[in-house]
Amino acid sequence: EKTESTDSKDTIKFGTNAEFPPFEYVTQDGVIGEFDGIDIAIAKDIAEENGMEAQIENMEFDSLIVALQNGQVDAVIAGMTVTDERAEAVDFSTPYYTATQVMVVKDDSDITKASDMEGKKICVIQGYTGETCVKDLGYDYEAFKKGTEAIMELVNDKCDVVVIDSATAQKYVADNDGLKIVEDNDAFDSEEYAIAVQKGNTELLDKINTAIEKLISDGKVSEYAAKYTDA
Ligand code: ARG
Secondary structure (H helix, E strand, O other), X not given: OOOXXXXXXXXXXXXXXXXXXXXXXXXXXXXXXXXXXHHHHHHHHHHHHOOOEEEEEEOOHHHHHHHHHOOXXXXXXXXOEOOHHHHOOEEXXXXXEEEEEEEEEEOOOOOXXXXXXXOOOEEEXXXXXXXXXXXXXXXXXXXXXOHHHHHHHHHOOOOOEEEEEHHHHHHHHHHOOOEEEEOOOOOOOEEEEOOEEEOOOHHHHHHHHHHHHHHHHOOHHHHHHHHHHHO
16 A cells, blocks of 8 residues: 655756845745745746646756756746857746846936946846846946845945846845936847746646746736735
């Protein structure tokens, strides 16, 4: 006779980097950190739609694609922008969110467009698409491991501008006095976030796509976006 196992359900192991509110962050309540955010809610729903359970593995953003390639995680959900370079290394799901890079500056900043960053101290986050954008514009910059570190540089007047994804920027501006967002849609293209799986893992990709497409058409993704943006 078969004995009942406590984890009889199959799991999807999602890799993320929980340093990116409102998509993924470590909740403050409790001694042991738990994860929450738009992506975490989506990951749980994707697993549930497939009669499975979501497991979240937190790691550095730069390690996510390697962890996926090594089979350490089954999928990556991390507000990850689809880029040609990444698409050579992983397969992406149907996109679920559209974002853009923006500039976070002090309220009294004279930066009103991307070209005003020339000669300024620019902060980016290592490995994020914002880093690529600034590099492509040809400006020098300093790269930090975490968004909060870059924002603290700005708050403490050690840099002039932080280039980061729009929704995350909004969070930082809401949480810190004296900051504002400057957009430049001519300089920064729109970006699409998608879930990544190992190249050729069509079985899991199909499961994820069926679920994410349902979550989009059901309005669940918009619901989570609204909920966690206001949180
Ligand atoms: N969208 C940007 C990118 O793909 C930033 C993503 C950062 N995500 C995170 N979970 N830290 O590079």
